[in-house]
Amino acid sequence: MTVLDQLIKEFSRLPGIGKKSAARIVYHLLRTNPENSANLSALLNTLHDSVKTCSICGSYTENDPCDICSNPNRDGSVVCVVEQSQDVQTIESTREYNGLFHVLKGVISPIDGIGPEDLTIRKLIERISSSRHGREIKEVIIATNPTVEGDTTALYLVRLLSNTGVKVSRLASGLPAGGDIEYADRLTLTRSLKGRTTISD
């Protein structure tokens, strides 16, 4: 197998890229300045060393704790629970939210053998119970995707948090059924951030 073939194969393994797009990318790199390819490969080389997960919220970051967790101007009384690190970026882009985040690293999916213990739920409980006066977590917004698994996860969290005294709400209204937060447009997301409904108590 030639380098060309190998690269096309590797690219086509990436999400959202088919064989045709993979070939287009590789031929594009071949035509353009070799520096571009060198830059790309240098960045790829350092990716795993420089990007870590935040020890508090679990989102991807180069500094630990991340910029959000270490920002004193953020509202530490609210935590938004999301499935993936990318969801943090999506919600941040609305500029409507000034609280903190918690990344679950997945959803409960019994069929795939993913139970609550495989997510960062215990860590979330620890964060809530160990939050000190002044930076006390008072509200949890669950922003899992409106899929069956996202619902299971949200409902599980609601029950789990029901006796912790924090206010629990679900970010769901207005999001398309079966859709991902990643694809929801900003306006919809903004609207649902504002109109979130409390589902505990």
Added chain:
Amino acid sequence: MGFTQVKTFSFRNLQDQVVDLEGLNIFLTGQNGQGKSNFLESIYILCFGSSFRTRSESLLVKHGHAETTLFGTYNREGEYSNTISFNYKGSKKKILLNGKAVKDRKNLINNIPSIVFTHDDLSFINGTPDRKRWFFNQIMSIYDLVFIDLLRNYGKILKIRNAELKNDGSKLMDVINYQLAEAGLAIQKKRESAVKEFNTVFTPIFSSISQLEKEVFIKYEPSWKDCETAADINVKLEKSWKNDLFTGSTTTGVHRDRFEYYMDNRNFSKIASTGQLRLISLVMRITQSIFYLKKTARKPILLLDDVLLELDSERRNRFFNYLPEYEQAFFTFLPGEHVYDRIQENVKMYDVAEGVLTAK
């Protein structure tokens, strides 16, 4: 207008051919086994991306061939010509609508809606509860896309619940019960109102064609009887918990709902003659067509596969009186049958022999 042309390649027993279909009524005459039903099947596949006769799509490929392709051109009122193609090869199917791949068959449902009348419809009337439920799901799905989402969601939750039951009931069961109840309740409510509305069309037409004195109606019997809220359902789920755990599957829910045909307080399908049961199935299809037109304001394509053969001429006439407006209709019949005197205009006739359609 409907289909203007269909091309078939290595499909069932059909010869590779181009068939021009410009006409409101398409008549296909031929002996049994010559390819009439296969041609209707090809039309249906171009409409919905799947067959009404089989789930094993490898059967669609002509014996000794590796793949089959269907290609159709069709017009809808006020629209340019559209194309749809279907290819099945190596257990994979590819559907292209105007050259673009269709990923979810749900997106095809409103494209060229068709309603098929076949002999097998009888099993929707006197078959297993499963078949009857499937029939209603199909009827409701073609005019209510939300219903498809609800069914898919419910099916997924059910699968999760059954998997958890085999895990000896986990701490997630509370949550899953709640989800199942919510999803199931939405389906139950939709079925309730659909059957109610369906009866207002079905019952009078059936009475008129059958000339039976007493009315026949569809009775919806939900598995979660007398449940108005998700909380009511939760009570039932908790009650059946031990039983579910024992069998390792969910024994109550909308996947166990029943649809029965009643006369007074008797189950009509248990006392009716085969002819009467067939008539029910025909009237159900008429009702479905009327319903579709009413709900979507669009005319369906009708595919009638030999089903009128068993009606006497009087009943057949009454049957035609109730057929709603259609975009196009395909009728199959045996040589020498004088069944279709009712339809004289805008007819295109084909003889079907040994897989070849010849225009008359």
